[in-house]
Every structure is written in C-alpha cells, then in structure tokens.
Amino acid sequence: MTAETAPAAETPGPDAAAADQRADDVRRRDALDRLGLLGTGAEERFDRITRLASREFGVDLALINLVGEDALHAKSQPVGVDFGTTPFGTAFCEHTVRQPGMLEITDAAADARWSQLPAVTEHGMRFYAGVPLRVETGEAVATLCLYGQEPRTLDDDERGLLGRLGQWAQAELRTDDTAADEQDAADASAPDAETDTVPGPRGQARVSTLAIPFGTVSGDASAWAEIDGTLVVSLVDVMGKGEAAGAIARAVVADLQSHGAVDPAEALRRAEQAVGARLRDSDSFTTVFHAVLDLGTGELRYVDAGHGLTMHLGADGRGTRLYSRNLPLGLVSDGDEWEVGRLAVGHGDVLVSVSDGALDAYDSTLDSLRRLGEELLGSRDPGAFFDALAERVAAQLVDDDVTAVVIAVS
Template identity: 50%
Template structure:
C-alpha cells in the first residue's frame, strides 16, 4: 500500500475525463481479480444492499471491471454504453436514481438491455489528478442514497482510490527499493501460558514495513494485533507502530472498547487524517478458549479447526480512519480448542499465491501441512521470493496446544 492524502482534500477538478496514458501507466487494464479490491466491493455490496458493487478501470474506449461479485461476469463495456463514461467527467460522486427515467442513460445498453436502474459512481484519480477508474454501485431497482449513505460511499471510494494509486509508478514513494536493501524475513515467536503459541513473520517491501503485528500476555488473556497501514516506508511504519502500541496499551479493554479509544485518539492527531489502516485486534482467554475480536476492513484471518473445518473471521467494519463517526463497530467472537490454529496475514501475502481471497484458503492448507509455524514461514518466504510481491508481507500464527 502507498500512502496518499485522502481526507479533507476535495477531488481534483482540473482533469475531468479519463487519461489513457495514466491508465496505461497503472498497468491494471485486463488484469486478474485481486482481494485488495474484492474486499472493498464485497463490503460495499453488503453495506448498501445493492445487486452489484464494482471497481472499474476506465480509458477513453472501454470500462474494464477489475472487481465484481463472484456470480457476475462484467468484463469490457464500451464507454458509450456505460454510466461510467459520465461519472469520470464529474468532480465528485455521480448518482443516478433511475436510469430509465434519465434521458442521458435510458437508451444505453446498461439500462435498456441489462436492466440497471440505480447507479452511483465515484471517480478514481491518481495522485496527480488524472482520472483512471470508478467505484460503482448498481441495482435493478430505483433508489436514492441518503446523506449518510453518500458519505459512507465516498469513504469506500477513497479506499478504492488509495489501492489503485499503489500501482502508479509515477507516484511519490511508489515502486520497489533495490533488492540489496530489502530486509530479510524476520521471525519472532514465543510460548505463552495456557498452551497458546504465537509466531510471526514480517517481510518488508522496502527498508521499513507499513505492516506490524504484536502481542502480549496479561494474566490469562493474550492480546494480538495485526495492522496494515496504507503506505510504505518510514511514515507508514511509524503510524503502524503507534497504532499497534496504542491498542496494546489498552490490553485491559475488550476489542471494541480498545478500538473506540484508539479511534478517538487518532482523530485528534492530524497526521492520521492522511492515511488509514486495516486491523485485526483480538483478545484470547487461555482458560476458556474464548476469542473476542474486531476486524477493521482486514478480513484476512482464518480459523483452522482440529477437525479439518475452517472459518474466516471477518466483519463489515471499514478500516480505521474511514469509518463514519456515527457507525458502530461490529464485534466478533469464537471459541478455540486443542489443535486449532488461527492465521492472520496482510494482503501482501496473497500476492505469493493468486492475489484473490482464495489465496487465504491456500495459505490455510499450507499451514496445516506444515509441522510447525517456522516450516510454514519458510515456505511462505520462498513463495514471496518467487512471485511478484510489491507489498509488505506479515503473517501471525496462533496455535492452541
């Protein structure tokens, strides 16, 4: 992830149409699905209760759908047949309550042939203001966004925009550092009381990672946190370190209370208005096996049961820094027992597989096959070295013995 200003700055208005050179520079046209975009559209579809939420890459001729629901099959749409051809000309969200009643769109194929009535589109810009894509909501029934919906949708759009900007080689701070300066994999593991073992792997993309993980034991409670700050390098690493530290300092609080406290702290620090973070924060009670957690836009934590079943620990929370102030944190809870494993990774780990959410399943399978977390980390490190992984890679494994 690459850090860019996202809050308090209006959308760039000097470029109100797509920029083909910028789209080519990003290199996202005709590429495979990626979980970093899919988690945005998956959450947006659920939150706004629409038929489709999609991320598009848009040039002057076509709309390429980069992320979409699993059951849909958008690929390329001629720009003249789409809503996005108008959305990319706007300085802000384009909302169409009923395309059939709107003369600009009534005859376009997306409405006339595919039956889409409602549309909301957020124009995605590069850091330089070039228009390169859209985040869209579509539904077959007419509707209107409330003020709260519109605010939340803009936050989703900023999230998608930040993810797309990380592919821009022309952006400040983008691109890999020379291989010789990349820090080696770091392992940090220890045995906690209650027969719960924790182990972690960190492979920074540059000299300093924007991912962080940490844990501590307080009595019979183990507090585990993994944070992925939008950014690379020292600034992102510093933010991640502070967020992790702030959550760990609140070890006496349950995860929701801790997250609310840290969120309030972050809102009063102007530096945090320039970024956001996906987080997994959990409290494990070693005596009972109860696991209480909060997932903030992370969604990459897998519980592997000793009986061979698995469960993804996820939620509908937005990342810390993108959540509307009046939204409630959604908490999660589960129970672990002897032989169970929990693995949580940053999205860079998925790039060592196929970059989609299915990579998490493959990670789980590799972990089950490994006799120890260190063996799993060895295999993951090899995968990272053999694949194009242009992001920090962090993994935490919790073993119940």
C-alpha cells in the same frame, strides 16, 4: 473619464469542448497505463471493498471499473460474473470520471439521458451511484459504483459511506513506480520470524510472527502480549509503504496493546481517538485485526476493521474466515460503533492472520487465504510454513510488505 467594460468570456464552442474532452481522455489513458492494472486479474484488495459495498447497500452489483480512453475494464466484480471490457456508450461510469464528485441516478429508465443505455434496456438497471477514483496527479481513472434494478435515492449517511469506500478504493490504486520499487527491493530487510510459547490454565498457546518488509521499513506491524491468562494480539496494515506508513503502524499497534485485555471495540475506539487525526491528516488509514483470547475458556473476541484476512483452522481441518462490516481505522465516521466478533477456540485449533501482501505470493485473490490455511495445516509447524511463505514472496517478487501471525492452541 469613461469606464471600460471587460469583454465577456467566450464560451467554448462544440469543437473546442470536444477537443478538451479528447485531451482529458488521453491524459486518463496515460495515467491508467502508468498504474499497470489493465489486463490484471482479480485482487482481494479491491474485491473486499466491493463485497462490503454490496452487503452494506443491498444492491444488485457493486463494481470497480477502470476507465480507459474509450472503454471500461472491470477490475472487481462478483464471483461468477465477467463483464470484461465494455465500450463507451453502454453504461454510466464514463460519465462519472468526468465529474468532480459522485454521480447518482435515481431512476435511469425515467431519464431520457440514460434510458437507452444497454445497462438499462438489456440488464434492467435503474439505480446507479458512482464515485470517481483519482491518481495522485488528479486524473480520474476508475470508479466505485453501485447498480440496482429498483429506483432509489441515497440518504446523506449512505452518500458519506460510499464516499469513504471510494477513498479506500482510490488508495488501492497504487502507482506502478518501477524505480522506487527496485530501490525498495534492493534495500529490503531479511524475513524476521519469532515463536514463543504462552502457558494457560487449560494448556498452552504457541504464538509465531513473521515480518518481511518491502524495503527497510514495513508499513505493517504486529504485536501480542499475555496478560493474566489472556492473549492480546494486534495486526495492522497501513495504506502505503516506507517510513511514514511504518511510523503510523507502530503507533497504532502500540496504542492497541496499551489497553491490555479491554473489550476489542473499546480498544479500537481509544485507538481512533489517539491516532485518528494523524491518519486523516496524512490522508491515510489502516486495516486492523485486534483480538483478545481467553486461554482459560477459549473465548476469542475480535474486531476486524476492513482486514478480512484471518482464518480459524479447526482441529478437524475446517477453515472459517473471520471478517466484519467495519471500515478501516481512519475511515470511520463519528458515532460509528465497532462490530465485535466472537468465536470458541479449542485444543488443536489454529488462528492465522496475514496482511494483504501475503496474498500476492499466490494469486492475490481471497482464494490465496484458503491456500495459506491449507499449507499451514499441512505443515503444522509455523516455522516451516513461514520458510515456505518467505520463499514464495521472493519467487513472486511481491512488491508489498508481508506480515503474518499464527496462534496454535494445544
């Protein structure tokens, strides 16, 4: 008996490889078209990721690019910069989407594969690191990328951080499922607004909440409690909509509130222990604003976990946005410490925190938060402000849950 040798697998020739790449480009184009993001303007849900990336890595540019069939389309970029649409052959991201993972280039000027790209020769970029962002069907349709004018090599911790930021950006690439949205809109619950007054040692606080679910169940949740002269407030916005996101949102808020007036960083640490595995198992995460306000001293301590949509409106009319470098709950790595912010809140001051769906009632950018603050100050009545916001949400056909919490100290 003689043994037969299996024929060697044939290596695709250049024509076959080109045909495969062309087919991949078409699939990516079709997937990108389904998202409905081409031709849309800036959105805070993407911009907050690139702002954080730029700050954490100290790079010249942090971008989210949509990658089409033959061109890049800048979706998130620094204020004052407009890269618009860039044809293939000028930068790196067209190569990133063709890789299974991160593309890192230490010094493009010293590498013949990249040294003649306009990003290098015209803009002086030498360092690049980018991760592909994929839709649920697997096509890589975008990138989160870093550019620097100095050669650089990321360490393992930095690669891990860029990967987690990429997870965040990837989750924001929400598929434009018109049929599902129409059904959710048909099932939408009516706005639910409540106001309560909490007495304190030096006055009182008026707490008002608004919930406008996109569908029967909201993926946002908020709660507050008064504990021995201290106000404990939580607002969470889980990635996604519907019952699954709603169940996680309620679990996170319940856990945060169960710890009372403990230090906000400790409350987030305990919440991570309680629900972190559930978030990771469901491939989800949540932004969080959790605060403890001492009604006697006016000291506010808070943790902002990827939220960035809270404003302190002073009695003098000036507004300050509260934010931090924390990642959302569910994306933090083991050993990460929660950064705590502190603020003095005086008589006549107002705090307002909203989920990102509220921004879509305006122009979806961070400037929407400023406009929200101005309208709240103009009304000085949370009830009237909520009515106006609900009208905007209905008029703009906002396809996301909207939640708001207002605390007025007097």
